[in-house]
Amino acid sequence: EVVLQALAGAAGFAVDNARLYEQARRRQRWLEASGEVTSKLLGGTNPGDVLQLIADRAIELTGADYGFVAMPDGVDVGDEPSELVVTVCAGPDCGVRLGHRIPVDESTSGLAFRERTPREVPSLRHDLVEGRGSGFGPALAVPMRAGDTIVGVVITVREHGAPRFDEQELRVVSSFADQAALALRQAESQLAHRELHMLADRDRIARDLHDHVIQRLFAIGLTMQGTHRLSRNPVVIRRLADHIDQLHEVIQEIRTAIFDLHTNTGTDIGLRAQLHTAINQLTEDSGVRATTRMTGPLDVLPATLAEHVLAAVRESVSNAVRHAGTDEIWVTVTVADDVSVEVLDAGVGIADGITQSGLRNLSQRAAQAGGYSLVHRRAEGGTRFFWSAPLP
Known part of the structure; x- marks a missing residue:
């Protein structure tokens, strides 16, 4: 009996150690994933690629089968969106079409977005993939919170019959989603700061083109038109007319370039x-x-x-x-x-x-x-x- 008690104690100790180790490993993965997302964003990586990275890492953090990021589309500041759009999808043969729409009022992810609260459910209230019958199995829907702003929702799901997500997995994905949202906002702020300098340079170049280059071309065009009226040689008249037309095209192209310089794309x-x-x-x-x-x-x-x-x-x-x-x-x-x-x-x-x-x-x-x-x-x-x- 003493031996059995000792073995039971050792087994319990081993289980506790294994659980602590798994928790530490998950936290390490969370730190690495958050750092990777932040590094990519601040390094100038395309935000679309970073959103894909967020979906990929969310799967790894939770052992899910599929991951999605859904965001509001075409909504003015201050307005409540009626739909979320699936921006990226991760997982084998995930099958979600780019731009699949999720109604906010009828979905688990919409509820997480509107209430700013992570949700763990046995199944989603709104199917993400057409033709899947009753949809997926256990799911997490986690809002991406950056201060008072909700950037989007990270969704991780498992197939039918898989175990539900536990409390620690919910906390890990919630922290990861919030860190990713803050990194997105910080990257946007840095980009806006860089663009202020870029726009100042664009304005200077546009002014120089308008005040100097176009004005000189206009003067040349007027001179050529005067020569055109004075000429009596049909060949010279035709060539001058062609050159004047070409000059007008060049001026129009420069004006288009000036327009592009004034337009933030x-x-x-x-x-x-x-x-x-x-x-x-x-x-x-x-x-x-x-x-x-x-x-x-x-x-x-x-x-x-x-x-x-x-x-x-x-x-x-x-x-x-x-x-x-x-x-x-x-x-x-x-x-x-x-x-x-x-x-x-x-x-x-x-x-x-x-x-x-x-x-x-x-x-x-x-x-x-x-x-x-x-x-x-x-x-x-x-x-x-x-x-x-x-x-x-």
Whole structure:
């Protein structure tokens, strides 16, 4: 009996040691994961890549089968979102489509987001993956808290039949999510500080281009126009006219460059906001009213594709404002099975066979993304521009 008691005591001691060791190991993994996320963000790594890292490390910290990060999309400051958008997914064959929407009022993750409280449940109230029947098994939904702001929700789930998450796993993921949220906010602050200096340099360069380069080109153009009027040689007249047109194109390209210098296109600003800003700036003081409609998760598009979409909207709206002779345009940007841009105007319509360098560039961008672009007269009058590319 004494031997059995000794063995039982030793076994209990060993179990306690094993539990303490596991707790220490989890804490070490949490510290390493938090440090890695912070280092990546402050080192300038793309926030989308860091969100993927957060989902990956959340799986490792909890032994979950799948991990997700869901964030509000297209919500103005101070407004309550009605949906969260799955930004990243981790785990084997996780199957979540980019941009899958989770209703805040009907989901475990939405409740965690709204109440700012971590939640451990035997199953999620809202399926993350279509076609999975009743959904996943045990789950954690943890808000990413940075002061008074909720950045998003980290979700980890296990398959049916797996054990539920314990209290320590909930605490570890909660601490990790909060550290990640603070790192995201700190990285945004640093980026904003760097951009202040960058914007100051951009303004200086833009002023120099406008005050010196463009003015000199205008003077050269006026001189060439005077020479054009005085010339009697048809060949010289034709060549001067061609050169004057080319000079006007150069001036327009420089103006476009100045516009780009004044436009902040950093990755910290969502594509939706960038598009609204670009359309407003292009139509400002032009007498043209733009009706804009944007649907789908624009802000989670990959950076390269987002750049193509922004270029398509800029060029097509600029052409409509400058050449259509209309007082109203309609801009529609949609993300569904693919991403598309449509710009309509009720103006004079594009001339047959016209080829502009900007339109050629957009065709090349569409081809690079596996899509296409077209521009044509509308039967009811005006021009229709359409650009489309598949989602990756």
